[in-house]
Amino acid sequence: MLQSNIWWLRGPDRDVVIDAGLGIVPLRQEIPQMFERDPQLIITHTHLDHVGGAYEFDDVAVHEAEANALINPGPVSLDTRTLYGILGIDVPDGEADSMLQKVPHPDYDPGRYEISRAIPQRLLRDGDVIDTLGTPLEVIGTPGHSPGSICIYHPERNWLFTGDTIYKGQLLDTITGADQDDYRHTMKRLRDLEAASIFAGHGPELSLQALKDIAIDYLARPQPGNGHGW
Ligand SMILES: [Zn+2]
Numbered sequence: 001m002l003q004s005n006i007w008w009l010r011g012p013d014r015d016v017v018i019d020a021g022l023g024i025v026p027l028r029q030e031i032p033q034m035f036e037r038d039p040q041l042i043i044t045h046t047h048l049d050h051v052g053g054a055y056e057f058d059d060v061a062v063h064e065a066e067a068n069a070l071i072n073p074g075p076v077s078l079d080t081r082t083l084y085g086i087l088g089i090d091v092p093d094g095e096a097d098s099m100l101q102k103v104p105h106p107d108y109d110p111g112r113y114e115i116s117r118a119i120p121q122r123l124l125r126d127g128d129v130i131d132t133l134g135t136p137l138e139v140i141g142t143p144g145h146s147p148g149s150i151c152i153y154h155p156e157r158n159w160l161f162t163g164d165t166i167y168k169g170q171l172l173d174t175i176t177g178a179d180q181d182d183y184r185h186t187m188k189r190l191r192d193l194e195a196a197s198i199f200a201g202h203g204p205e206l207s208l209q210a211l212k213d214i215a216i217d218y219l220a221r222p223q224p225g226n227g228h229g230w
Pocket residue numbers: 045047145164
């Protein structure tokens with residue numbers, strides 16, 4: 001569940017990195033090349049598996065609704081029961097006690113895991129354009145999974161980065177901070193988007209059809225309240 005993607009985009013002068021992983025190992029040590037060209041980090045949202053390495057970047061952009069969560073990280077844990085408790089959902093049957101399958105080195109103590117504070121240099125809103133790559137990146141506000149979830153669209157390449165809003169697997173819309181009504185609005189918007197390649201916060205690249213199917217499936221779910229799909 002915490003195995004998340006870090007997307008590294010090369011520009012002519014500077015790079016953009018989308019999401020920063022869980023923060024189990026220092027990125028500057030493991031992937032020093034990623035820091036050679038003054039990278040701007042764009043955070044799709046502030047869950048632990050996306051912001052763990054954010055403190056290592058000098059230039060961080062996040063949606064304004066989650067700026068405070070970046071500056072003052074909330075409680076986190078790699079202990080399965082504790083983490084699910086923080087997220088406000090039940091632990092699925094058969095889940096291991098630890099969220100980690102491996103530790104980076106023998107002395108690593110998962111009990112001391114925490115998120116280090118990062119200071120956002122730019123606060124984002126729906127419709128903002130980021131020029132760091134020399135070609136525009138568009139910010140799409142996609143609340144639902146979390147209040148400040150965003151997708152990033154790269155018009156020149158026709159790429160869409162979706163964070164945890166859309167990925168292959170069970171979407172989390174009942175965790176603390178999630179909002180199903182917002183998620184439905186977001187899914188309607190994403191259903192109508194056209195992008196050639198979709199790069200999610202977890203799992204493999206998705207086709208446009210896969211993205212549309214996920215959105216359509218979500219919208220077809222019975223809705224508490226009126227009993228209609230949408
Ligand atoms: Zn998330």
